[in-house]
Amino acid sequence: MDHLERLRFLSPEEVEKIAEQWGTPVFVYDEATLQKQAQKALAFRAPFGLTVRYAMKANLNSHVLSVLTDLGVAIDASSSFEAERAMITGVAPEKVLITAQELPKSLTALVERGVQFDACSLYQLEMYGQQFPNTNVSIRVNPGVGSGHSTKTHVGGPASSFGIWHEYADKVKAIAAKHRLTINRLHTHIGSGTDPVVWMKVARLSLDQVRAFPDVTILNLGGGFKVARMHEEEATDLQQISGPVAGALEVFYEKTGRQLQLEIEPGTFLVANAGALITTIHDIVDTGQGGYTFLKIDSGMTEILRPILYAAQHPLVVLNDRPAMYERYVVVGHCCESGDLLTPDPAGADVVTTRLMQRAAIGDRLVIEGVGAYCAYMSAHNYNSYPLSAEVMRRTNGAMIEIGRRQTLEEMLQLETPLAEPKTG
Numbered sequence: 001m002d003h004l005e006r007l008r009f010l011s012p013e014e015v016e017k018i019a020e021q022w023g024t025p026v027f028v029y030d031e032a033t034l035q036k037q038a039q040k041a042l043a044f045r046a047p048f049g050l051t052v053r054y055a056m057k058a059n060l061n062s063h064v065l066s067v068l069t070d071l072g073v074a075i076d077a078s079s080s081f082e083a084e085r086a087m088i089t090g091v092a093p094e095k096v097l098i099t100a101q102e103l104p105k106s107l108t109a110l111v112e113r114g115v116q117f118d119a120c121s122l123y124q125l126e127m128y129g130q131q132f133p134n135t136n137v138s139i140r141v142n143p144g145v146g147s148g149h150s151t152k153t154h155v156g157g158p159a160s161s162f163g164i165w166h167e168y169a170d171k172v173k174a175i176a177a178k179h180r181l182t183i184n185r186l187h188t189h190i191g192s193g194t195d196p197v198v199w200m201k202v203a204r205l206s207l208d209q210v211r212a213f214p215d216v217t218i219l220n221l222g223g224g225f226k227v228a229r230m231h232e233e234e235a236t237d238l239q240q241i242s243g244p245v246a247g248a249l250e251v252f253y254e255k256t257g258r259q260l261q262l263e264i265e266p267g268t269f270l271v272a273n274a275g276a277l278i279t280t281i282h283d284i285v286d287t288g289q290g291g292y293t294f295l296k297i298d299s300g301m302t303e304i305l306r307p308i309l310y311a312a313q314h315p316l317v318v319l320n321d322r323p324a325m326y327e328r329y330v331v332v333g334h335c336c337e338s339g340d341l342l343t344p345d346p347a348g349a350d351v352v353t354t355r356l357m358q359r360a361a362i363g364d365r366l367v368i369e370g371v372g373a374y375c376a377y378m379s380a381h382n383y384n385s386y387p388l389s390a391e392v393m394r395r396t397n398g399a400m401i402e403i404g405r406r407q408t409l410e411e412m413l414q415l416e417t418p419l420a421e422p423k424t425g
Contacts, residue, residue, distance in 0.1 A: 097116045111132060120162065124411045126175050129176070186209055227373075277389075279368065297342070318358040329360065334384070388407035
């Protein structure tokens, strides 16, 4: 049975007021939801100390970062550029850990400022050792297994390039010995979902890796905390899964005498359901009897790429003040791409499916929920020359403030080298 989705934190009146002031499409983030999710993460049980690192690639807006870091959340950066953005926002360098696929070209300058580095390959470890011998360093280990709602989100296992393969401990030790490095943090990330039993296995698997490195004092379990964007989805209960993890750390201490500090790196968990995207239905077309009725909105893969990449499901809410009547629709974006689809089948991004929604008309607002993570900052920016959308923060007192203005065409073109002789006519 279909479930009609509802707005999460905005009222219909707020939606209309925001759309009138900033136009559509426009992202809206809820400060209260950000704070609530951060407090849940900071309450994760860790018997020997806890650091929560925000995986900032999920949403890079400085105002979002500020809300989280003001509560004591540290930063997981996926590039030197993210690290720089975090520090420009006001994050202390020592609160930033870089875990990057690409070895930062500015690694020396960043480390000298106090940024921490997490080596994700033997090559990265060797390069770090050459530049910074006699220092502490973190390593990311590929534990040999992975999980996730899509193979594209797996971050462990033989088909994943993330981290140093778990069987290469001797190679890690050899590089560390050559450069007199101390491996003090072990980072592993699988993407583990909601099941406490799975998290117990993850903790034990990670602790098995720790045994090979006697100087490790910090265990970083990464992220993988699922949020429930859709009504039928189950969210990770951090308190429920933290119990088995804390228990595993305590048993490890009893057997080895080693007290390990715990780090976790939530991204989606902190920000996903703190974001909504307000759009306008600009056209409605159909393909006849036996076909589909399409709602065309003034947004799409330029703001939200997840449905195309992962067949990700997002709540879609049509707003109007007409009597409750429902129809099935396919929702598509404004880009000239047949794949610009907001209602893919969960089984495959290229399969069209329908949603039951309030009967719509051209001009109605359509709100896409659950877009706080991996949307505004992971999309097909400027495709078809559509500008970057405005961003608004809903403060805890209900006030709306602009935290990112809409891009202009002139700004879109400013990085291009001008023509030597501009064409006329």
